[in-house]
Amino acid sequence: MKYSEQQYPLQDESYQIIGICMEVHRILGRGLLEIVYKDAIEYEFNRQNIPYEREKKYGVEYKDVILPHNFFADFVVYDQIILEVKAQKGIIDEHFRWVINYLAISKCPLGLIVNFGENSLITKRIVL
Numbered sequence: 001m002k003y004s005e006q007q008y009p010l011q012d013e014s015y016q017i018i019g020i021c022m023e024v025h026r027i028l029g030r031g032l033l034e035i036v037y038k039d040a041i042e043y044e045f046n047r048q049n050i051p052y053e054r055e056k057k058y059g060v061e062y063k064d065v066i067l068p069h070n071f072f073a074d075f076v077v078y079d080q081i082i083l084e085v086k087a088q089k090g091i092i093d094e095h096f097r098w099v100i101n102y103l104a105i106s107k108c109p110l111g112l113i114v115n116f117g118e119n120s121l122i123t124k125r126i127v128l
Contacts, residue, residue, distance in 0.1 A: 009109045009127060013078050018123050020044040021114045025121040034087040037116045038074060052077045058105050073102055081110045088117040091124055099126045
């Protein structure tokens with residue numbers, strides 16, 4: 001069965017991001033801090049000329065005001081994909097809720113959660 005771009009948006013871009021994360025995991029393994037994996041991902045984005053913003057700041061709008069506290073996406077890649085990096089045992093429901101909220105606030109169509117805390121890289125895709 002062939003899936004439509006509507007069901008799985010930004011396939012090529014997400015495969016490229018996941019491929020980078022797989023390479024980082026292959027070289028660094030598990031057990032490091034999230035910041036180390038983020039640094040390696042950033043290195044690869046720069047090396048491969050992939051447009052991204054790290055720790056992109058988003059304000060939260062409530063009625064007619066912007067609330068004083070913001071959220072910071074680990075990465076926004078291609079101006080359309082939220083990339084959330086984890087380095088722990090398992091991906092929990094809270095991680096999904098965070099990314100769903102990030103997608104709603106940022107208006108990005110796709111979120112990726114990557115977890116470096118296991119023997120194999122774990123990836124999850126969230127589409128609103």
